[in-house]
Amino acid sequence: MNENLLKQSVPGVPPLSMKRxxxxxxxxxxxxxxxxxxxxxxxxxxxxxxxRLLQVAERLQNSNAPLCDRQAPSLxxxxxxxxxxxxxSGPVFQAxxxxxxxxxxxxxxxxGIVKGDGLLAVDGAAIAKRPDxxxxxxxDSAFAMLADHPKGQAxxxxxxxxxxxxxxxxxTTEQCRALVEVLVEGATTARSxxxxxxxxxxxxxxxxxxxxxxxxxxxxxxAVMHHRDRLEAQDVSKGLGGEFGRDRRLNAEAExxxxxxxxxxxxxxxxxxxxxxxxxxxxxxxxxxxxxLRSRVYSSPAERAAILAREIADYLGGGAxxxxxxxxxxx
Numbered sequence: 001m002n003e004n005l006l007k008q009s010v011p012g013v014p015p016l017s018m019k020r021x022x023x024x025x026x027x028x029x030x031x032x033x034x035x036x037x038x039x040x041x042x043x044x045x046x047x048x049x050x051x052r053l054l055q056v057a058e059r060l061q062n063s064n065a066p067l068c069d070r071q072a073p074s075l076x077x078x079x080x081x082x083x084x085x086x087x088x089s090g091p092v093f094q095a096x097x098x099x100x101x102x103x104x105x106x107x108x109x110x111x112g113i114v115k116g117d118g119l120l121a122v123d124g125a126a127i128a129k130r131p132d133x134x135x136x137x138x139x140d141s142a143f144a145m146l147a148d149h150p151k152g153q154a155x156x157x158x159x160x161x162x163x164x165x166x167x168x169x170x171x172t173t174e175q176c177r178a179l180v181e182v183l184v185e186g187a188t189t190a191r192s193x194x195x196x197x198x199x200x201x202x203x204x205x206x207x208x209x210x211x212x213x214x215x216x217x218x219x220x221x222x223a224v225m226h227h228r229d230r231l232e233a234q235d236v237s238k239g240l241g242g243e244f245g246r247d248r249r250l251n252a253e254a255e256x257x258x259x260x261x262x263x264x265x266x267x268x269x270x271x272x273x274x275x276x277x278x279x280x281x282x283x284x285x286x287x288x289x290x291x292x293l294r295s296r297v298y299s300s301p302a303e304r305a306a307i308l309a310r311e312i313a314d315y316l317g318g319g320a321x322x323x324x325x326x327x328x329x330x331x
Contacts, residue, residue, distance in 0.1 A: 049182045049204040050101045054078050056213050057197070058103060060220055061175035063269040066321075067328065068176035068224055072147035073155055075172065076106015078180065079119065081139035094118030094160045097127050097142045111157075111168040118160035122146055140179065140196075147177055178223050188288060192219040194228035206284070213271055214279045217262035225261060226331045227254040251297045259304055260311040261327050267320040273312050280305040 054076075062074050078101040082093050091098075095118025102109045119127060122145040130141045149155050155170040179196045182204060183189065189200040197219045204212060222228070231238070231254060237247045263273040279285045280301040288301075299307065316322055 046182065046184060046201060047101075049201050050078065051103075052209060052212065053180060053182055053199055053204060053216070054101050054103060056209055056216050057178075057180040057220075058106070058175070060213065060217055060265055060269045061178060062173065064176055064220070064224070064265050065174045067265075067268075067323070070147075070177040070223070071151075071174040072143070072177040073149055073170070073172035074106075074175040075108040075146070075170070076103035077101060077108040077113070079139045079142055081137045081142070084137045084139060091116075094162070095120055095127075096138055107170045107172045111170050113157075113159055113168065114161070119157060120160055120165065121158035123149060123156050124158075143179055176220060176224060178220060190215045190219050192222045192228075194223050194226065197223065210271065210275050211279055211284070213266060213269070214262070214276045217265040217269075217271075217276070218258050220265060221258040221261035222254070224265070224331070225254070225257055225327070227258065230254070230331070248297060252299070255298055256307060257327060257330065259299075259307055261324060263308050263311050263316060264322040264324040264327075267316055267322050270320070273308070273316055277305040277308045277312070280308070 058074065058076055061068075065071060065074075077099050079097055080093075080100040081097045082090070083096075084090070091100075094116055097119045099108060099113055099115060099117045099119065102113065102115055119142060121127060122142070125145060127138065127142045127145065129138060130144055133140045133144060146155070151174060155172050157168050157170065159166055159168055177195075178192070181196070181198055183198050183200045185200045185202060187200050188203045188206065189198070190203060191198050197216065199212070199215065199219075203215065207215065231250060234250060236250045238251070259276075263276055266276060267273045285305075286301045298304075315324060315326070
């Protein structure tokens with residue numbers, strides 16, 4: 001049996017293979033240990049996976065913006081930078097930071113930006129590494145510059161298209177702030193460090209869009225709840241030590257909070273929140289969340305389904321939009 005398909009992805013350990021080396025430390029990892037006989041959806045290319053994940057992410061991030069105290073303009077686009085690829089590999093870039101994926105109907109596409117266009121400046125400021133993001137790809141600094149754009153004002157971008165440089169103005173709405181990307185690896189991994197949400201290609205390929213929404217909502221919930229900041233402030237380990245004693249209890253509490261909040265995020269985005277309970281009761285959910293290698297931090301799939309069902313029954317009887325103040329008060 002392929003070791004990679006059974007491997008427990010340990011929080012705090014960077015992915016083995018990545019198209020885009022985002023942060024070296026990723027704090028929350030989920031959806032592990034997919035068995036070889038688990039059902040799978042049709043295989044998709046990396047480009048198709050990028051588009052599918054962005055569509056799901058934008059829907060959840062936009063619909064839940066009122067719940068997020070950390071926001072960024074909604075562009076309907078994903079950025080990449082040259083330094084996310086080994087020297088001499090990767091696609092041809094128009095500039096150091098490039099629009100890699102665009103959603104039809106998004107604000108970037110509506111402004112005439114197309115896939116492959118380069119991003120040179122935000123509100124007149126040239127794209128440059130920020131000191132606090134010096135070890136991250138340049139794409140991360142560009143995203144931070146976008147997130148700093150004043151709300152309610154037109155966003156001014158300097159775009160390179162071939163030999164042409166032009167400025168475009170975008171009227172944008174706010175969304176929950178999170179960088180989103182597909183990892184080039186066959187493992188079944190989804191993870192968040194509070195700033196970047198990553199989903200492995202292997203996981204995207206095995207899930208329907210609705211199942212992908214369940215997974216993404218859980219990871220987005222970690223960002224909404226500031227779990228990384230809260231656990232770091234309490235000096236909680238996310239390595240193997242995090243599976244024992246006090247650290248295990250605090251890590252488990254964060255995972256349960258993320259599951260509970262995910263039901264509200266799904267409802268606000270127009271998904272039936274019960275799809276989350278159905279997922280964990282399905283063969284796919286049980287095979288991902290069960291098995292001998294399941295982390296001590298996570299509840300069993302049956303327990304996760306029960307926790308979600310109670311949250312929905314207790315707090316979502318009025319339907320959406322939902323304001324889960326009982327959870328948000330904890331962040």
